[in-house]
Amino acid sequence: MSDRNTVHARIASADGSKRASRTMGKALHRVFSSSWIIYVVLIMLAAIYIMPFIIQIATSFKTDADAAANPVSLIPAVWTTAAYQRLFLNSDFPLWFKNSVIVTVFVTTGRVFFDSMAGYALSRLHFRGRDTIFALLVAVMSVPMVVLLIPKFLIIKSLGIYDSYFGMILPLLIDASGVFIMRNFFESIPQSVEEQAKIDRAGTFRIFWSIVLPMARPALITITILSFQGSWNELSHFIVATQSPSLTTLTKGVASLASGQLSAGTQYPIKLAAAAIMTVPVAVLFFIFQKRIMNTNEGSVKE
Numbered sequence: 001m002s003d004r005n006t007v008h009a010r011i012a013s014a015d016g017s018k019r020a021s022r023t024m025g026k027a028l029h030r031v032f033s034s035s036w037i038i039y040v041v042l043i044m045l046a047a048i049y050i051m052p053f054i055i056q057i058a059t060s061f062k063t064d065a066d067a068a069a070n071p072v073s074l075i076p077a078v079w080t081t082a083a084y085q086r087l088f089l090n091s092d093f094p095l096w097f098k099n100s101v102i103v104t105v106f107v108t109t110g111r112v113f114f115d116s117m118a119g120y121a122l123s124r125l126h127f128r129g130r131d132t133i134f135a136l137l138v139a140v141m142s143v144p145m146v147v148l149l150i151p152k153f154l155i156i157k158s159l160g161i162y163d164s165y166f167g168m169i170l171p172l173l174i175d176a177s178g179v180f181i182m183r184n185f186f187e188s189i190p191q192s193v194e195e196q197a198k199i200d201r202a203g204t205f206r207i208f209w210s211i212v213l214p215m216a217r218p219a220l221i222t223i224t225i226l227s228f229q230g231s232w233n234e235l236s237h238f239i240v241a242t243q244s245p246s247l248t249t250l251t252k253g254v255a256s257l258a259s260g261q262l263s264a265g266t267q268y269p270i271k272l273a274a275a276a277i278m279t280v281p282v283a284v285l286f287f288i289f290q291k292r293i294m295n296t297n298e299g300s301v302k303e
Helices: 002-062 066-068 082-089 091-124 129-143 146-157 165-172 176-185 192-199 204-215 215-230 235-241 252-257 268-294
Strands: none
Touching: 002 066, 002 165, 002 192, 002 268, 066 165, 066 268, 082 091, 091 165, 091 204, 091 215, 129 176, 165 204, 165 215, 165 268, 176 215, 192 204, 192 268, 204 215, 215 235, 215 268, 235 252
């Protein structure tokens, strides 16, 4: 009797193992099937997102007639760099590019410095009204920037810096989102690191500059890229800060090209060539530092 029970138990165990294997196989099949569906959907979305940029690059190498006749074709009938030659030789594009570089370099440098200092002050220094200032900072982040254009214009005019590099740069030297990011990153750094420096009689600025700031490298890189992209692509501020043609930036110049103020309505190659060149610096900066942006825990210290 005991042998018969043992045989039945083994048969039941084998059947259970087979059912478990079949169940596991079905589950794995569903997982892999759903993964393939997800990959296909992601590839399609990526293609939809990238396709306009590819069409833009292809059209910039077409003739005006070819672009008008075949606006979405990916292969030009005749490859030509005439649009780029016109941009650099027969337009103010080099001047626009120079102005954008000057403004972007100063704004990016200023934001990295001042945002980090303000973020450190809100994170580590104890003073009256600190929480109120931070609350106002968060409130400013929720206000659409277009609402502030008229007050910004009035302030720039009253300070006498309208139509100048100062008027284009100074109002952009600090932004609420950068301060918010730096403040939150500094909050994640243990204070024991700074307490040891205080024992060695290091001052507040020395602690910030020599000890805490190097540890905030991931946040600094993030701020650098966001500031570069924001100032490089800024348009509304430059509209209210200047009207001199000699201070036109790439965004204003390309907008004028797109609207047909500086070119005929069907001159697609020169317009898209200008737009393509404008996207290159931001794309290069992003691809260089994208791994460091993703690794947001780099440099953190655990107690």
